[in-house]
Amino acid sequence: xxxxPLFRPILLALILCGLAPGARAAGEGVDxxxxxxxxxxxxxxxxxxxxxxxxxxxxxxxxxxxxxxxLAFRNLAALGFSDQELQAIAAGYKVxxxxxxxxxxxxxxxxxxxxxxxxxxxxxxxAANGGGLPPDLSLIVKAREDGLDYVxxxxxxxxxxxxxxQVPEGLHYNRYFPGGNIAMPQPLTDGQVTYxxxxxxxxxxxxxxxxxxxxxxxxxxxxxxxxxxxxxxIFLVVFAGVMLAYKRKTWRDLH
Amino acid sequence: xxxxxxxxxFKNGVLRWVDARLPVLSWGYNEFMAYPAPRNLNYxxxxxxxxxxxxxxxxxxxxxxxxxxxxxxxxxxxxxxxIMRDVNYGWLLRYVHANGASMFFIVVYIxxxxxxxxxxxxxxxxxxxxxxxxxLLLMMATAFMGYVLPWGQxxxxxxxxxxxxFSAIPLVGxxxxxxxxxxxxxxxxxxxxxFSLHFVLPFVIVAVVFLHILALHQFGSNxxxxxxxxxxxxxxxxxxxxxxxxxxxxxxxxxxxFFVFYAPDFLGHADNYVPANPLQTxxxxxxxxxxxxxxxxxxxxxxxxxxxxxxxxxYVGIDAKLAGVLLMFSAIxxxxxxxxxxxxxxxxxxxxxxxxxxxxxxxxDVVILTWVGGQVPTDRVVWIGQFAALYYxxxxxVIIPLLGKFERPRPLPESIGKPVLGRARLQPAE
Numbered sequence: 001x002x003x004x005p006l007f008r009p010i011l012l013a014l015i016l017c018g019l020a021p022g023a024r025a026a027g028e029g030v031d032x033x034x035x036x037x038x039x040x041x042x043x044x045x046x047x048x049x050x051x052x053x054x055x056x057x058x059x060x061x062x063x064x065x066x067x068x069x070x071l072a073f074r075n076l077a078a079l080g081f082s083d084q085e086l087q088a089i090a091a092g093y094k095v096x097x098x099x100x101x102x103x104x105x106x107x108x109x110x111x112x113x114x115x116x117x118x119x120x121x122x123x124x125x126x127a128a129n130g131g132g133l134p135p136d137l138s139l140i141v142k143a144r145e146d147g148l149d150y151v152x153x154x155x156x157x158x159x160x161x162x163x164x165x166q167v168p169e170g171l172h173y174n175r176y177f178p179g180g181n182i183a184m185p186q187p188l189t190d191g192q193v194t195y196x197x198x199x200x201x202x203x204x205x206x207x208x209x210x211x212x213x214x215x216x217x218x219x220x221x222x223x224x225x226x227x228x229x230x231x232x233x234i235f236l237v238v239f240a241g242v243m244l245a246y247k248r249k250t251w252r253d254l255h
Numbered sequence: 256x257x258x259x260x261x262x263x264x265f266k267n268g269v270l271r272w273v274d275a276r277l278p279v280l281s282w283g284y285n286e287f288m289a290y291p292a293p294r295n296l297n298y299x300x301x302x303x304x305x306x307x308x309x310x311x312x313x314x315x316x317x318x319x320x321x322x323x324x325x326x327x328x329x330x331x332x333x334x335x336x337x338i339m340r341d342v343n344y345g346w347l348l349r350y351v352h353a354n355g356a357s358m359f360f361i362v363v364y365i366x367x368x369x370x371x372x373x374x375x376x377x378x379x380x381x382x383x384x385x386x387x388x389x390x391l392l393l394m395m396a397t398a399f400m401g402y403v404l405p406w407g408q409x410x411x412x413x414x415x416x417x418x419x420x421f422s423a424i425p426l427v428g429x430x431x432x433x434x435x436x437x438x439x440x441x442x443x444x445x446x447x448x449x450f451s452l453h454f455v456l457p458f459v460i461v462a463v464v465f466l467h468i469l470a471l472h473q474f475g476s477n478x479x480x481x482x483x484x485x486x487x488x489x490x491x492x493x494x495x496x497x498x499x500x501x502x503x504x505x506x507x508x509x510x511x512x513f514f515v516f517y518a519p520d521f522l523g524h525a526d527n528y529v530p531a532n533p534l535q536t537x538x539x540x541x542x543x544x545x546x547x548x549x550x551x552x553x554x555x556x557x558x559x560x561x562x563x564x565x566x567x568x569x570y571v572g573i574d575a576k577l578a579g580v581l582l583m584f585s586a587i588x589x590x591x592x593x594x595x596x597x598x599x600x601x602x603x604x605x606x607x608x609x610x611x612x613x614x615x616x617x618x619x620d621v622v623i624l625t626w627v628g629g630q631v632p633t634d635r636v637v638w639i640g641q642f643a644a645l646y647y648x649x650x651x652x653v654i655i656p657l658l659g660k661f662e663r664p665r666p667l668p669e670s671i672g673k674p675v676l677g678r679a680r681l682q683p684a685e
Contacts, residue, residue: 042517070336135529139336142520143528178538218528221339221346228347229516236512240505247498254294254490 030176032149033156035208039215040148043230045223046216048080053195054213055079057206060193062137065129065184067117070138071217074111078220086111130170132183141211141218148211150176155207158186263289286472291489292496293478295671299373300476301503302366304496307464308504309359314457316352317401320345324404326450328443331406332530350519356398357522358511360545363391367590372614374602375477381594383470388590390463395546397456400449402543407527412540414441414449420553423577440533480671481603488671539631547628548621552647553583554632555640562641582644589651596651598659606665610658617650 038047055076058068073090081089087110094106095113109116117136119125126133141147157176167173171181188206195201215222263284265271274280323342325334338345367387370376376384403414418435422428437444478484490496514521522544526537542550556579558566568578589596604611620643627640 070340075340139528143525145525147525225346225350225516225519229512232512232516233509236505236509240502240509243498243502243505247502250494250498254495 032146032176033153034149035152037148037212037215039212039222043226045226046079047212049197050209050212051079051216052081052213053197053199053205054209054211054216056196057188057193057210058137058213061187061206062210063115063118065118065125065134067119067134067136068115068138068217069117069136071115072111073109073113073115075217075220077111079216083111129183134184137214137217139218141215147218148215151214152207152211154182155188155210156203286468288491288493288497290472290492291486292476292492293484293671294488294490294495295478295480296476296496297479298499298503299365299369299479300496301500302362302369303471304500305362305504305507306359306366308507309355309362310457310460310464313352313355313359314461316348316355317454317457319348320352321450321454324450326404326447328406328446328531331404331446335405347515350515354511354514354519354522356401357514357543357545358507359394360398362507363394364545367391368618370477371617372604373477373479374481374597374599374604376594377597377600377602378594379474380470380477383467383473384594385591386463386467386470388587390460390467391590392587393456393460393463397453397460398543398545400453400456403446403449404453405527406446406531407524408529408531408535408537409524409527409540411441411531411533412537413542414445416540417542418445420576420580423574423580425572425577442533477602478671479603479605480668481601481606482667482670485670541629544625544629547626548624549583549586549628551624551626551628551640552586552644553579555579555627555637555644556582557637560634560638560641561645582648586647589648593651593655596659597655599662599664601664601667606667607658607662608665609662613650613654613658617647620646620650 038044038050058066073086076086076089077083090109090111090113093109093113093116095109095116097105097107099105119128122133141151144150153176154174157174158172159175161167161173161180165173165180167181171183172185173180174182174184188203188210190203191201192203192206193201199205219225263281265274265280270280320338323334323338323345325331335349338349340346342348370384370387399413399417403410418432418441421435422432424431433439435445436442437448475484475489524541541547556562556565556575558569558575558578565575565578568574573581599607599610601607604614623639623643624647627636627643630636632640
């Protein structure tokens with residue numbers, strides 16, 4: 001077989017090509033905290049209870065400053081909320097509307113509405129946060145390298161700066177934030193929320209829960225994607241087998 | 256087994272009637288069914304049809320995506336998320352399309368390197384090869400503009416960096432960039448025209464692919480032995496290669512599917528999930544992986560270190576930026592003239608003892624360039640990049656022409672059935 005030697009180097013080259021984007025600047029060189037996330041892995045699914053708790057953390061803490069523009073209340077149905085529960089959750093928020101005279105009013109939100117943002121516009125958000133703009137969190141898990149571990153770590157990363165590290169006025173030290181100085185003050189402390197399901201609301205628990213919730217918001221189709229992948233994979237393996245057999249049969253008379 | 260070249264006879268009367276007046280059916284039959292293909296093609300010859308498959312997948316998924324996409328600076332990012340969340344199977348369409356671009360390039364790069372190994376660019380297939388290079392250029396333009404459409408940070412800044420390359424052109428550079436942008440920065444007009452061009456260029460590619468196939472079928476496919484074959488060494492494309500390519504396709508789809516379903520963002524950049532912000536430059540602007548070797552050549556071209564002598568170009572008005580752009584385009588341009596750089600009459604590397612090694616060096620060199628393109632350009636990276644870039648051109652402009660003169664190829668077999676030196680029976684293609 002003369003063609004064998006071709007195969008491995010090309011495969012190697014391919015893998016290297018694939019890895020190249022992974023070699024993006026790691027930045028600060030701080031190792032993120034690791035955690036095994038239930039939704040990772042080929043058959044991973046969201047931990048519904050954790051994501052629901054994370055929603056509570058988001059509502060009660062993060063939503064004070066951070067919007068979640070791509071989340072519609074109806075999307076929460078995937079977490080196991082019933083229609084009535086969704087109506088009730090939505091009704092807790094006001095959204096702008098027009099009355100019959102065309103005058104701007106506010107009405108109760110419905111499940112088809114998107115989560116209203118805490119600020120009317122970026123300028124207002126900056127003014128309320130000492131010039132810093134709290135980013136929309138809809139895609140934050142996908143918008144950072146190792147987004148799950150990054151968000152989880154960031155929530156843990158507050159503390160006193162190392163000797164010699166100057167934190168400018170109005171900023172806060174966070175060892176996982178690029179540059180180390182973040183405008184956001186430490187958002188979570190032990191016992192910050194009282195979980196409806198009675199789980200102990202430690203900092204670590206809340207950080208993990210809200211990270212999983214934000215992952216759900218960033219990738220609401222994650223479970224469907226992985227399940228479809230499994231079906232497609234089984235089909236393709238069978239299909240490949242049939243094609244190989246058919247190919248051998250077709251070529252037999254040539255050999 | 257040889258191929259009968261007789262006209263097909265359609266059993267169906269309607270088909271016969273149509274074909275007598277519009278011979279498109281017999282044309283298709285002759286080109287894609289009866290086409291006499293060498294009997295010894297290995298799986299590296301599968302990548303031509305795989306590339307065609309990729310093109311069709313991109314056009315089909317892209318067509319549906321375009322129905323839901325909004326090409327405006329204000330709405331583009333949002334419409335992409337709308338596709339991901341609210342359009343039925345939108346996530347699948349978008350992930351197939353985004354990863355499909357990478358798959359297309361993987362397939363085409365293998366297709367090109369197959370051509371390099373087996374000398375498929377040599378007479379009489381020079382135009383076939385050059386049309387392939389044209390397709391590559393069109394693919395690059397299309398992929399670049401496609402990456403701008405989601406209007407994320409990397410879209411915006413990638414577009415800014417790459418369009419700015421044209422400002423290196425002396426005298427008219429700046430006006431050309433303004434003209435390309437349709438304004439004084441990358442903005443709404445730029446996005447709109449990129450969308451138009453991204454939609455139309457694939458159909459231009461289809462047209463060139465037809466020319467590519469026309470040129471291919473003029474002399475028939477090259478083969479692993481690289482010699483001209485007689486009729487007796489050819490077999491009809493259908494069923495032999497249709498079924499073989501289908502098997503190859505199913506393996507390729509498993510590879511493709513792995514990325515789509517289990518690592519859909521692996522080949523992209525996290526930054527592109529941040530909406531474009533003209534006021535905030537990302538710390539590290541990197542193009543998509545398939546541009547990295549060329550990006551490495553561009554960025555390694557500074558008038559210092561190994562390339563310090565290039566500073567002489569300054570006397571003819573070529574600064575480092577322009578030199579980099581010229582070198583980057585030359586990296587493709589050398590492929591155009593490769594059939595005339597390579598004077599060796601022997602096609603297949605199997606019978607070229609030195610070229611066989613030089614070929615792998617080139618492949619390693621391109622892998623190194625790919626790596627360099629993705630790195631932050633520290634001193635060490637620039638040194639490596641300059642050596643690798645230099646070697647790329649030395650390969651095509653020095654080594655290849657010299658090999659044509661001095662390499663002593665091994666004797667060629669008379670036919671694929673009769674190998675010389677009794678070195679095993681030559682396998683009739685698996």
